[in-house]
Amino acid sequence: MITLERLWTVEEVSEFLGVPVATLYQWRHHRIGPRSRKIGRYLRYLPEDVMSWVREQE
Known part of the structure; x- marks a missing residue:
């Protein structure tokens, strides 16, 4: 399924x-935040990518 x-x-x-929101764009620019994807002209995140990134933070 x-x-x-x-x-x-x-x-x-x-x-x-x-x-x-500006922090997320800065993180994306510096490649330090949660993984994001461009869908057309929109920035989107998979919830599991965000959660995985959170778990990796100390």
Whole structure:
């Protein structure tokens, strides 16, 4: 059975992590934040990528 999980927006990740949207864009530019993907002109995150990144932080 295939389950499709909805991708998170920048605003949703910002709220989840408690950081400003601008910080997520800076992290993406410096390649230090959670993995993100461009879908057309939109930036999206897989929830499991965000959670994995959170677990890796000390």
